[in-house]
Amino acid sequence: MRDYVIRRLIQLVPLIIIVSVLIYGIIDLAPGDPLEQLLLDPDFTMEDLARLEQIYGVGGPFPERWAKWFWRLIRYQDLGVARFHPYPVWDLIVERVPITLRLSILAMSVSLLVAVPLGIFSAKRQYSSWDNFFTGLAFMGRSMPTFWFGIMLILIFGIYLGGTPLELPMGNLTSIIFTEGVPWITLQLDAAKHLILPVLVLGLAGMTGWTRYVRSTLLEVLRMDYIRTARAKGLSERVVIWKHAIRNVLIPLITLVALALPGLFAGAIITETIFAIPGMGRLIFSAVISKDFSLAVGALTFLCFLTIASNLLADILYAVVDPRVRYR
Amino acid sequence: MPEVTSIKKSTEFDLSKEEYSYWGVVWNRFRRHRMAVFGLVILTIIVLFSIITPLISHYEFDTMSLEDRFSPPSSQFLLGTDELGRDVLVRLAYGGRVSLFVAIVASISSLIIGAIIGGISGFFGGWLDNFLMRLVDVLLSIPTFPLLMILAMYFGGSLWNIILIFAILGWMGESRLIRGYFLSIKETEFVEAAFAIGASSRRIIFRHIMPNTLAVLLVSVTLSVGGVILFEAALSYLGLGIQPPTPSWGNMLQRSMEYILGAPTKGGGPPWWLTFYPGLMIFLTALSVNFLGDGLRDALDPRMKM
Numbered sequence: 017m018r019d020y021v022i023r024r025l026i027q028l029v030p031l032i033i034i035v036s037v038l039i040y041g042i043i044d045l046a047p048g049d050p051l052e053q054l055l056l057d058p059d060f061t062m063e064d065l066a067r068l069e070q071i072y073g074v075g076g077p078f079p080e081r082w083a084k085w086f087w088r089l090i091r092y093q094d095l096g097v098a099r100f101h102p103y104p105v106w107d108l109i110v111e112r113v114p115i116t117l118r119l120s121i122l123a124m125s126v127s128l129l130v131a132v133p134l135g136i137f138s139a140k141r142q143y144s145s146w147d148n149f150f151t152g153l154a155f156m157g158r159s160m161p162t163f164w165f166g167i168m169l170i171l172i173f174g175i176y177l178g179g180t181p182l183e184l185p186m187g188n189l190t191s192i193i194f195t196e197g198v199p200w201i202t203l204q205l206d207a208a209k210h211l212i213l214p215v216l217v218l219g220l221a222g223m224t225g226w227t228r229y230v231r232s233t234l235l236e237v238l239r240m241d242y243i244r245t246a247r248a249k250g251l252s253e254r255v256v257i258w259k260h261a262i263r264n265v266l267i268p269l270i271t272l273v274a275l276a277l278p279g280l281f282a283g284a285i286i287t288e289t290i291f292a293i294p295g296m297g298r299l300i301f302s303a304v305i306s307k308d309f310s311l312a313v314g315a316l317t318f319l320c321f322l323t324i325a326s327n328l329l330a331d332i333l334y335a336v337v338d339p340r341v342r343y344r
Numbered sequence: 345m346p347e348v349t350s351i352k353k354s355t356e357f358d359l360s361k362e363e364y365s366y367w368g369v370v371w372n373r374f375r376r377h378r379m380a381v382f383g384l385v386i387l388t389i390i391v392l393f394s395i396i397t398p399l400i401s402h403y404e405f406d407t408m409s410l411e412d413r414f415s416p417p418s419s420q421f422l423l424g425t426d427e428l429g430r431d432v433l434v435r436l437a438y439g440g441r442v443s444l445f446v447a448i449v450a451s452i453s454s455l456i457i458g459a460i461i462g463g464i465s466g467f468f469g470g471w472l473d474n475f476l477m478r479l480v481d482v483l484l485s486i487p488t489f490p491l492l493m494i495l496a497m498y499f500g501g502s503l504w505n506i507i508l509i510f511a512i513l514g515w516m517g518e519s520r521l522i523r524g525y526f527l528s529i530k531e532t533e534f535v536e537a538a539f540a541i542g543a544s545s546r547r548i549i550f551r552h553i554m555p556n557t558l559a560v561l562l563v564s565v566t567l568s569v570g571g572v573i574l575f576e577a578a579l580s581y582l583g584l585g586i587q588p589p590t591p592s593w594g595n596m597l598q599r600s601m602e603y604i605l606g607a608p609t610k611g612g613g614p615p616w617w618l619t620f621y622p623g624l625m626i627f628l629t630a631l632s633v634n635f636l637g638d639g640l641r642d643a644l645d646p647r648m649k650m
Contacts, residue, residue: 164623
């Protein structure tokens with residue numbers, strides 16, 4: 017097991033290098049360099065340009081620039097300076113990640129809490145009208161444009177239900193009216209209220225996808241011989257499902273959940289834009305919109321590393337939870 | 345298959361009859377898939393709506409009427425008007441043309457790229473296969489949506505750019521799928537027989553293997569149309585997709601967001617029709633395409649799993 021992890025880690029090295037060359041290359045080769053726009057200003061000299069190129073690390077031939085950038089990243093955790101937020105990119109990312117991570121983990125938990133019971137329910141009553149109903153819902157969830165879903169929720173809970181007890185905040189992480197001396201519990205409740213709609217929007221894909229997944233896997237497992245044996249022993253249906261079948265459903269689900277994290281971060285681009293949440297998603301969006309080179313490269317690199325890390329995590333988790341998996 | 349009501353004499357079976365041909369059997373199976381038929385009907389209605397409405401309407405997609413800004417749905421403007429007094433119904437139809445065109449052309453293009461790369465990989469194998477599949481691994485570890493955003497930002501949101509970007513980023517999954525099919529079909533006896541009588545690689549690929557992957561390709565392209573419609577709408581919603589004044593469902597939604605909190609609507613209240621209808625079109629199109637893809641998969645090959 018330990019050897020397996022070490023071997024996987026070593027295999028990651030070339031992957032990380034190739035991916036980072038690709039990302040750096042794609043964004044680097046894209047036309048439109050904001051620094052050149054500065055030359056339109058008559059007071060802006062070539063020396064200034066050279067100095068700024070030095071600061072942002074954009075001068076010189078491509079391999080040299082990439083190598084310098086990569087070295088600074090692994091040696092000093094330095095991703096350069098964002099142009100339009102005058103902060104180091106590394107600090108911006110470190111500051112924003114926890115916000116999106118919290119949102120993603122909440123969305124995941126809600127999705128799982130919905131998906132597992134619903135999937136089991138549907139599988140136990142295959143082709144019943146309830147099962148068909150949930151199948152329809154799952155298709156609708158898969159076809160739902162998340163941003164539209166979010167806007168409609170804002171329209172309903174923020175505007176039409178405004179002033180009623182069901183009103184929910186339309187955006188941001190907290191209300192801004194708070195001053196000193198507000199009790200802690202009120203602050204927490206306020207923050208929780210702000211999270212309800214974003215978590216629903218972000219968790220929608222997982223909810224529907226995982227429900228289908230639990231249903232189809234359970235159906236497959238229920239056809240297996242050991243389930244027939246369990247039933248033949250006279251065990252109750254509850255024990256058969258919750259003790260015998262469920263494990264074989266949850267093992268692959270764990271992998272799926274681990275693989276979902278990068279997708280949630282990408283999904284957060286939309287969710288955080290709708291609800292004006294200052295997380296990673298909005299950071300990526302603003303980096304792209306303002307053509308901020310260092311920030312875009314940094315944020316995209318972060319997402320790629322997250323993808324690679326969760327792939328690895330999924331493989332390792334699979335080996336840990338499933339004793340049948342043997343890795344040489 | 346048709347139900348056999350009585351035992352027929354052998355001469356009464358006419359195998360050339362349509363219901364016994366491959367596509368006849370497929371159509372029979374498809375027909376019984378209620379949701380797939382529903383999807384086909386809705387999709388046909390949406391396509392017809394997008395094509396016909398601009399032909400018979402009094403309004404163009406850019407006919408402005410400033411005194412009618414933010415009119416709620418009425419008999420004059422069936423689905424209301426937007427912030428410049430343009431008719432939402434006509435814009436939805438034009439947006440439908442754009443969104444459907446982008447999705448269909450992009451899906452077919454990425455399918456072609458995927459089929460070529462997957463086919464080469466699966467058929468020839470060896471170091472080429474290794475190289476191409478590692479390339480796919482690497483590309484798949486870059487998150488698609490942010491990359492789409494970056495490319496759309498730098499190359500601009502014209503119609504063909506958007507199609508190109510989707511084609512470039514969409515082929516990886518399909519190439520894996522096709523490769524798998526090539527690998528397994530290559531091992532079958534009829535391909536071995538073709539090799540034995542000295543058929544050329546080209547003939548084996550195009551005459552023997554490709555036709556057998558047609559079913560997968562058809563299902564794959566259908567499902568990917570649904571995905572592209574959603575992604576394109578999301579890009580446009582962020583202001584990175586198809587650029588105004590060309591209407592697309594996504595950029596109509598984006599514009600509507602600015603007015604959702606307050607606009608001088610006739611009769612007060614938020615202009616919900618600006619937000620509701622474009623989203624509904626995206627949703628219905630994606631839903632019907634997904635139903636259709638699911639039905640096709642079951643009809644073409646009940647054992648096929650994707």
